[in-house]
Amino acid sequence: MRVFRKMSRYIMQTDVLDSQFTVLEMMILAANLKLGKELNLKQKLEVIDEILGMLRLKDTLNTMAQKLSGGERKRLCIALELVNNPPVIFLDEPTTGLDDLSSSQCIALLKVLAAGGRTVICSIHTPSAKIFEMLDAVYVLAEGQCVYQGKGSNIVPFLKNFGLCCPITYNPADFIIEVACLEYGGSYHEPMVEAVGNGKVARWSPPAVEGETTTTKTDTTSGASSFYERDQFDEEISPKLLEAKCSWWLQYKLLLVRMLIQMWRDKSYIKLKFYMNIVLALLVGSLYFGMGTSASKALFNFGFMFTIVIAYLYLPMMPVLLYFPTEINLLKREYNNQWYRLSSYYAAMVTSKLPSMFILAVIYLSIVYLMSSQPLEWFRFAMLFTIAFVTALTSDSFGLLISSRLSLVNAMFMGPVLAVPLILLSIYGIGYGGGTYISPLMRFLMHLSYLRHSMEGLVASLYDYGRADTICEDTEIFCSFKKSKVLLAFLGFENMHYLWSLSCLMSFYLLFTVAAYFMIRLRLKHSEVSPIFAYVIQLLTKYFNFTSYNY
Known part of the structure; x- marks a missing residue:
């Protein structure tokens, strides 16, 4: 079975394509991933030209995938899988959504592929009479059982043996479906x-013999061998066919470049994120303007740090909850068709986010840091930036962990819901002094929230390591938070350590990242869901009116 999976390709009913690339760009990427360094660029272009010519796609070389017609998209899906010439191709309803002409052309092309030595297997619900005549073999299923297997032209005499006469005006395919x-x-x-x-x-x-009413059966072994010619399948397959043509590092580089190009070409999304970070930074900066050096407004400055935590919880997490459940279909098609290893894809996906997240973090934190009049010391800004950036990475991985197993609707619901206890635990016990009133259980739960470590790291970056006394206004009679140690003792952060907080944040980031990888792997492998996980989903579906769970 493992051998058969590696040599077969599956084309989904829905045309899952990357809308940010042209036909030629997608074909080149497929050739680079599937053929590796076996062929040079000129030879790969020759293979691509031959495939596109056979599928009548040469006129769409520089057309974006989102602008292709339904028939062209279907043919492109087939072309992408033909790059390394697979011997077996499965298609799920290849004529769905196509008109009669496009459907006939699609099946005619599949017949050409089959004539070239490949085995093409399609599931078709209602084929027209013209399409039905093109099929070399028909396999009809009803209630999970096979009710007919053989040539399409033999359906009418087959049904006649059971007293079922197909009307002359009927399509035999429609008639046997009605019988089934x-x-x-x-x-x-x-x-x-x-x-x-x-x-x-x-x-x-x-x-x-004419007039004979019993059906004749061919030998189940020799007949199957002559009809399908599969009895010596494993011996005919070259071991080289099962070997990956592309190294892990080359797959990683190709996928990383693709993802970076995807981000760059999505101009509207880039502008939205850029302007959103600037507007939010100006809003937060105006609310906490000049409070960083004021002793009387030290608690407000703590609120300023809390806004950074909230911003870097939702800004990285929400796009992942919205994007990845739709990206999983493209990943399923490419991964299951042996385009690349999951580890190389996952590493490229995680790495591709770093440049944009870093740039946006620099813009946002620079604005709010200066407007709120925080200490103008480079090492403090660097410490604050590091904590905030790692918090953003952790939130991104947390969102990926949620969306790796849930549908779009369920992920968008569960993400904000799970974020609420993390937020509450991050500031629990503030104002309790040394925390003597906090039970050991609550103290343990507080440190299960990665946002708690983020808060401690931000407070340490601004108020620890020899922070100078804050300024007391002349109108202040009693200036209690002039000394940073007094403020830290009041907040209950006097025993915090910056490096410990950063280490805990990094640990949560690695935990969420690794867990998300294995959850995606389970989803792609179609493994059974854990009984505990299935029971939790069942309860949520029952009492919270969730949409159906999506594997």
């Missing part, structure tokens, strides 16, 4: 299944 759906009664189902041995008979053929 029990529209002519349920008495025909079992005899039809027995006649073809529930699919064990290689193919049904009309009786050799």
Whole structure:
């Protein structure tokens, strides 16, 4: 089975394509990933030109995928999988969403591929008479059992053996589907299944002697061998076919470049994130303007640090919850069709986010840091930036962990809901002094929230390491928070350590990142869900009216 999976390709019913690339760019990427360094660029372009010519896609070389017609998108999906010439191709309803002409052209192209030595297997619900004539072999299923297997032209005499006469104006495919759906009664189902041995008979053929009412069965072993020619499949497959043509490092580089190009070409999203960070930074900076050096407003400055935590919880997490559940379909198609290793894709996805997140963090934190009049010391800004940036990375991984197993709607619901206890635990016990009133259990739960470590790291970056006394206004009679140690003792942060907080944040980031990888791997492998996880989902679905769980 492992061998068969590696040599077969599956084309989904929905045309899952990357809308940010042209036909030629997608074909070149597929060639680089599937052929590796076996061929040079000129040879790869020759292969691409031959495939696109056969599928009549040469006129769309520089057309973006989102501008292709339905038939062109379907043909492009087939072309992408033909790059390394797979011997077996599965297609799920290739004619869905196409008109009669496009459907006929699509099946005709598949027949050309089959004539070239490949095995093409399609599932089609309602083929037209013209399409039906093109099929070399037909396999009809009803209620999980095979009711016919053989040539399409033999369907009418096959049904006639059971007293079912196909009207002359009927399409034989429509007629046998109606019979399979029990529209002519349920008495025909079992005899039809027995006649073809529930699919064990290689193919049904009309009786050799005219007038004979019994069906003839071919030998289940020799017939299957002659009809499918699969009995020596493993011996005919070269071991080189199963080897990855592309190294892990080359896959990583190709996928990283693709993801960076995707981000760069999505101009509207880039502008939205850029302007959103600037507007939010100006809003926060105006609310906490000049409070960083004021002793009387030290608690407000603590609120300023809390806004950084909230911003770097939701800004990185929400786009992931919205984006990844839709990206999983493209990942399924490419990963299951042996384009690349999951580890190389995941590493490229994680790495591709770093440049944009770093730039946006520099813009946001520089504005709020200066407007709030925080200490003008480079090492403090660097410490604050490091904590905030790692918090953003952790929130991104946390969102990826949630969306790796849930559908879009469920992920958008669960993300903000799970964020609430993390926020509450991050500031629990503030104002309790040394924390003598906090139970050991609550102290343990507080440190299970990565936002708590983020808060401690931000406070340490601004008020620890020899922070100078803050300024007391002349109107202040009693200036209690002039000394930073007094403020830290009041907040309950006097025993914090910056490096410990940073280490805990990094640990949470690694934990979420690794956990998300294995959750995605489980989703792609179609493994059974853990009973505990399934029970939790069942409870949530029952009491919170969730949409159906999406594997």
